[in-house]
Amino acid sequence: MPFNVSLHLLVLIPVTVGAFGYFLPQKLYKCMLFATNVAMVMTAISLFITVRWGEDVVQLLAGWPHGIAIKLVADQYSTPMVLLTAVFFFGTFIFSTRAGYMDRVFLFLFMMLQSTIFGLFLSGDVFNIYVLLELGMLTVGILIMYKRDKQSVYDGMLYLMMNFIGMAFMLLGIGYLYRITGVLDIVALHERLGMLKDPQSAVVPYAMIITAVSLKAALLPLFGWLPRAHGAPSAPAIVSAVLSGIQVKVGVYLLVRLHWMFEPILDAAPFFAVLGFLTSVVGFLLAVAQKDIKLILAYHTISQVGLIVMGLNLGTEIAFWGGMYHIINHALFKGLLFLSAGIIIEEYGTRYYSEIRGVFRRMPIVGIAALAGVLGITGAPFFNGSISKYFIQRGIEGNLGELGLYLINFGTILSFVKYSTILFGRPSVETPPERDPFAAGVALIFGLACLAGGIFGGPAVALFYGPEYAVSGAFGLEKIVTFLLTLALGVVVYVGVVKRIGDFLADVRQFKFTFNQVTVFLTAFFVILLTYGYLTV
Amino acid sequence: MAFLEQLSISDLTVALFFLGLYGAMSQRNIIKTIMSIGIMDIAAITFIMLSNYQPGARPPIAGVPGAQMADPVPQALMITAIVIGVSVIAMCLAMFMRVAYRYGTADWNILIRRLDK
Numbered sequence: 001m002p003f004n005v006s007l008h009l010l011v012l013i014p015v016t017v018g019a020f021g022y023f024l025p026q027k028l029y030k031c032m033l034f035a036t037n038v039a040m041v042m043t044a045i046s047l048f049i050t051v052r053w054g055e056d057v058v059q060l061l062a063g064w065p066h067g068i069a070i071k072l073v074a075d076q077y078s079t080p081m082v083l084l085t086a087v088f089f090f091g092t093f094i095f096s097t098r099a100g101y102m103d104r105v106f107l108f109l110f111m112m113l114q115s116t117i118f119g120l121f122l123s124g125d126v127f128n129i130y131v132l133l134e135l136g137m138l139t140v141g142i143l144i145m146y147k148r149d150k151q152s153v154y155d156g157m158l159y160l161m162m163n164f165i166g167m168a169f170m171l172l173g174i175g176y177l178y179r180i181t182g183v184l185d186i187v188a189l190h191e192r193l194g195m196l197k198d199p200q201s202a203v204v205p206y207a208m209i210i211t212a213v214s215l216k217a218a219l220l221p222l223f224g225w226l227p228r229a230h231g232a233p234s235a236p237a238i239v240s241a242v243l244s245g246i247q248v249k250v251g252v253y254l255l256v257r258l259h260w261m262f263e264p265i266l267d268a269a270p271f272f273a274v275l276g277f278l279t280s281v282v283g284f285l286l287a288v289a290q291k292d293i294k295l296i297l298a299y300h301t302i303s304q305v306g307l308i309v310m311g312l313n314l315g316t317e318i319a320f321w322g323g324m325y326h327i328i329n330h331a332l333f334k335g336l337l338f339l340s341a342g343i344i345i346e347e348y349g350t351r352y353y354s355e356i357r358g359v360f361r362r363m364p365i366v367g368i369a370a371l372a373g374v375l376g377i378t379g380a381p382f383f384n385g386s387i388s389k390y391f392i393q394r395g396i397e398g399n400l401g402e403l404g405l406y407l408i409n410f411g412t413i414l415s416f417v418k419y420s421t422i423l424f425g426r427p428s429v430e431t432p433p434e435r436d437p438f439a440a441g442v443a444l445i446f447g448l449a450c451l452a453g454g455i456f457g458g459p460a461v462a463l464f465y466g467p468e469y470a471v472s473g474a475f476g477l478e479k480i481v482t483f484l485l486t487l488a489l490g491v492v493v494y495v496g497v498v499k500r501i502g503d504f505l506a507d508v509r510q511f512k513f514t515f516n517q518v519t520v521f522l523t524a525f526f527v528i529l530l531t532y533g534y535l536t537v
Numbered sequence: 538m539a540f541l542e543q544l545s546i547s548d549l550t551v552a553l554f555f556l557g558l559y560g561a562m563s564q565r566n567i568i569k570t571i572m573s574i575g576i577m578d579i580a581a582i583t584f585i586m587l588s589n590y591q592p593g594a595r596p597p598i599a600g601v602p603g604a605q606m607a608d609p610v611p612q613a614l615m616i617t618a619i620v621i622g623v624s625v626i627a628m629c630l631a632m633f634m635r636v637a638y639r640y641g642t643a644d645w646n647i648l649i650r651r652l653d654k
Contacts, residue, residue: 127614134621138628151652153639157632161574164625165561168577171618172554175585178611182589510653515570515645519561 007059007072010043010082011119018111022104030097033107037090040114044079044086051079052466058124067188071124077324080464081121081253084328085246088335089114092238095339095442101236106146113139113242120250126174126209126261127184129254130167133216136250137163140243144235152234159229162518166215166222169526173208180205186261194264202265203533210268211526213258217251219272219309220279221521223302224513227286230338231298233351237342240294244301245335249327252308266537268529272313277404280306284411288418288498289508292351293341296419297334300412304330304377307408311392318469319395325461326388329453333376333385336446340370343439344422353418358427365440367423372447374420376454378413378487381480384450387457390474406486413490418498547587554580567636567643571629578622585611585618 017036021029051057051074060069074082093110096102116136123129141160145152178184180201181192193202211222218226229235230243259268283303290296308330311323343366348356360367372383379385389409396402453460458471473479498505513521557580560573589608595601597609637643640651 131617131621134625138625141628153632153635154648154652157629157636160625160629160632161570164574164629165558165577168554168557168574168581171578171581172551172584175581175588178585179588184610184614512649512652514565514649515567516562516565519558523558523562 005043005046007047007057007074007122008061010040010047011072011115011122013115014040014111014118015115018108018115022108026104029104029107030102033093033111036111037086037093040086040118041090044083047074048079048083051075052463067183067185069185070128071185071187072122073124074122076466077253077256078121080324080328081249082118084331085114085117085121088242088246088331091442091446092241092335092339095439096236096238097438098436099236099238099439101147106143106236109139109143109146110238110242113143113247117246117250121253124186125184126177126186126189126258130170130174133170133212133250134167136247137167140229140247143239144229144232144243146236146239147234152232155228155232155234158515158518159225161515162225162522163215165519165522166212169208169522170212173205173212176205176208177202186257190261190264193262196265199265199537200534202262203530203537206262206265206533207526207530209258210255210262210529211522213251213254214525215251215522216248217255217309218248218279218302218305219275219525220282220306221525223279223283224518224521226302227295227298230301231292231295233292233294237339237345240298240342241335241338244298244338245331248301248305249331252305252312252327255309256312266533268532268536269313269315271532273310273315273401276306276308276310276313277401277408278306279303280310280408281411282306284408284415286508287415288411289505291353291509293345293353293356293419293422294338294351296353296415297337297341300377300415301330301334303408303411303415304334307389307392311388311395314392314395314401316395317467319392321461321465321467321469322388322391322393322395324465325391325457326385328464329376329384329388329450332446332453333373333450336369336373336443336450337377339439339446340366340373340443343436343443344370353422356422357425359423362427363440365444369440369443369447371420371423372450374416374423376450378416379409379483381475381483382451382454384453384457384460386474386479386483387454387461387471390471390479391461391469394469394473410486410490413486414493414498417487417490417494547584550580550584550587554584556580565644565646567633567645567648570645571626571633574629575622575626578618578626582615582618582622586615 014036017032021032057074059072062069113136116132116139119132120129123132141156145156177189181189183189183192196202215222230240280303283299283306287296287299287303290299308323308326311319311326344356344359345351347363350356376383376385379389393402393405457474458469462468554577557573557576561570564570564573588611594607595605597606640648642648
């Protein structure tokens with residue numbers, strides 16, 4: 001069955017409807033956006049079916065030949081991401097049906113972000129990617145300071161300026177690439193880079209472009225903007241969920257895409273595997289130090305992105321698909337955790353974990369959903385995180401790196417032992433006020449998806465990506481025992497160590513890098529990547 | 538001085554880019570850092586504009602024979618990049634105005650200290 005919908009519509013419809021509906025009455029506008037979201041999900045599903053059991057959909061703009069035209073590509077890697085984005089945006093849209101911040105400007109920006117993300121996943125052209133990244137950056141910059149909180153303008157400004165420097169790097173890198181190859185299309189670049197007489201000339205553009213993309217993916221020295229943006233007190237819950245669930249994955253996805261493009265020149269997989277591991281460790285160490293529940297989640301996103309990047313770059317196929325599956329899983333449980341954190345913060349009126357107690361008793365449904373998210377992210381058996389982590393572990397088996405994975409998982413459990421303290425205990429007040437059924441319902445559905453993604457983990461990977469692997473090992477007694485032991489160790493370390501070094505953690509928490517220092521990190525990363533490139537090519 | 542004579546304008550734009558980066562790394566004044574990143578952006582744009590430069594080529598407007606035409610791709614792309622650059626800089630400046638009204642400083646280091654209060 002040929003897919004006869006233009007892929008450009010997938011990118012253009014959300015933003016167009018968002019722009020035109022803006023002048024209509026708010027109720028009608030919301031209905032239109034609801035219809036658009038439904039249409040997007042249907043289109044994404046049919047696109048997924050076409051690509052998964054048929055062939056790739058490649059569409060060229062304005063009838064120019066391959067290599068010259070602006071191209072949209074729906075293939076094995078991009079369609080699951082498009083489907084995930086469509087479903088995720090639909091879910092968050094339903095979640096916030098009754099939320100107070102859903103005014104017109106917000107809805108318009110939200111639809112624009114959706115368009116941008118679709119475009120980024122489908123683009124087959126580096127300049128297109130550049131433009132969409134800039135557009136996404138501007139939209140996110142406004143969205144994270146939407147509620148105009150105390151620090152928000154500073155967070156937004158830092159986010160915007162850091163990312164703009166990254167984008168300037170990318171623009172110069174694209175310029176170099178165009179100069180040495182004469183094309184901008186990713187596939188054509190892949191071919192022409194292989195024919196270069198002097199491969200070293202491509203190292204500078206490589207370092208520039210990958211520095212920019214690593215900034216987007218928040219790898220080790222470049223993650224300073226992420227917690228500020230994702231955990232910004234002024235950002236509504238759904239913005240945090242979308243940023244952490246989908247938007248940061250764009251960086252990871254582009255890392256995969258662009259590394260494939262530079263494959264004929266150099267293979268930086270070992271470098272990025274190590275970098276991913278380090279990012280992950282630093283991420284959870286910082287997450288444990290936080291007090292604000294949104295910041296715990298935001299710092300933890302860094303750790304999980306590190307794990308994904310590590311999995312993708314281990315060099316074995318099973319770890320690669322484990323990493324890809326972890327992208328979907330992380331979107332589900334981190335989205336769920338941010339959404340439920342949003343409900344909890346609204347209910348309790350505070351963001352500090354020490355002041356929130358007894359979520360289970362006060363809000364049973366939200367509590368259960370949040371617990372499902374926690375179990376998913378810690379890789380508890382039968383939840384989706386365990387499957388992808390198991391795949392990544394299988395890819396590195398018998399290696400020293402396997403210990404690293406245990407360390408990362410221990411860190412995850414440690415940070416979520418801290419997070420979970422809000423679920424238990426006795427709430428200070430027993431007032432069951434009116435609840436928003438949409439919000440709790442969506443949270444619960446996300447929680448069920450986490451469970452389903454674990455129980456049907458093997459078939460899910462086969463369904464989304466194709467390769468079939470046995471997952472029986474992930475349900476084995478050994479895994480359950482390992483998880484329980486790690487959990488026990490996590491609780492012991494939390495009670496015995498983390499709670500006693502409060503002063504030290506406060507210092508870590510309050511330590512901030514200035515803009516100049518962050519720029520120095522960016523430059524250092526670029527120089528390291530450049531050196532690595534020259535040494536290996 | 539043979540080294541200097543071999544430098545082309547593109548090399549100068551790369552130098553300008555890193556000059557802007559140096560500004561972003563070293564200046565504590567927020568306005569100056571915004572200017573620095575503006576310089577980086579403009580340098581990158583100029584660099585791309587100069588790629589495939591042929592002396593004597595004519596602007597890519599309808600009616601010019603293909604052989605005499607300058608490469609139209611960089612020009613078409615850079616219009617987009619310039620627009621993006623202008624809007625991002627404008628937004629940075631607008632945000633800076635809010636920060637300056639609220640915290641009364643244009644210095645990154647002082648700003649960070651005043652944030653917690």
